[in-house]
Amino acid sequence: MTHLQFNLDMDLLKESVINSNLDMVIKSALVLVLNEFMEKERDDYLQVAAYERSAERRDYRNGYYERELILGIGKLKLKVPRTRNGEFSTSVFEKYERCDQALVLSMLEMVINGVSTRRVTHIVEQLCGENISKSFVSSLTQKLDPIINEWSKRPLNVMYYPYVFADAMYIKVREHNRVVSKAVYIASAITDR
Numbered sequence: 001m002t003h004l005q006f007n008l009d010m011d012l013l014k015e016s017v018i019n020s021n022l023d024m025v026i027k028s029a030l031v032l033v034l035n036e037f038m039e040k041e042r043d044d045y046l047q048v049a050a051y052e053r054s055a056e057r058r059d060y061r062n063g064y065y066e067r068e069l070i071l072g073i074g075k076l077k078l079k080v081p082r083t084r085n086g087e088f089s090t091s092v093f094e095k096y097e098r099c100d101q102a103l104v105l106s107m108l109e110m111v112i113n114g115v116s117t118r119r120v121t122h123i124v125e126q127l128c129g130e131n132i133s134k135s136f137v138s139s140l141t142q143k144l145d146p147i148i149n150e151w152s153k154r155p156l157n158v159m160y161y162p163y164v165f166a167d168a169m170y171i172k173v174r175e176h177n178r179v180v181s182k183a184v185y186i187a188s189a190i191t192d193r
Contacts, residue, residue: 027076034069035079038090042081045088059083069093070103104140107132111141161189 048054064079117137166187173182
């Protein structure tokens with residue numbers, strides 16, 4: 001089992017606890033821990049500690065870049081360490097990518113259920129405190145197009161349906177700059193399995 005040693009700035013952590021609300025305390029502590037964890041990952045990758053000379057060195061430190069990580073408690077701004085050759089990659093973002101995927105999947109679910117892109121952006125802003133563009137939501141829905149096309153073009157004659165129910169409803173749609181009534185056909189079936 002890997003042993004991790006964290007060097008935290010306790011004065012900064014203490015100041016964050018005393019002068020802020022609980023959310024800010026949790027965010028500050030999480031930022032400190034994740035930044036230190038990424039630093040340890042870089043040391044393990046390089047096979048040397050900071051300011052240490054060794055023949056086993058794989059690469060050299062090359063500063064940091066900032067990246068945001070969105071979690072349930074909000075947005076965290078992290079300092080991601082990097083190396084000169086750029087081959088080092090931290091696992092922090094892979095571990096917490098599930099949160100981002102859950103957000104994206106919930107946005108796709110909203111679009112599938114007929115929520116407008118403008119309303120989706122408003123809902124995400126209310127839930128996460130994050131602004132996302134309508135074009136981002138539109139690009140997500142474009143990823144659904146191949147799946148929907150494959151589903152709609154699947155053959156229906158490969159299975160026996162003893163019961164088929166068909167219905168239609170009329171809705172108003174805009175077509176060639178005027179509103180017309182169009183039929184939406186609905187069919188459902190039950191298999192014998």
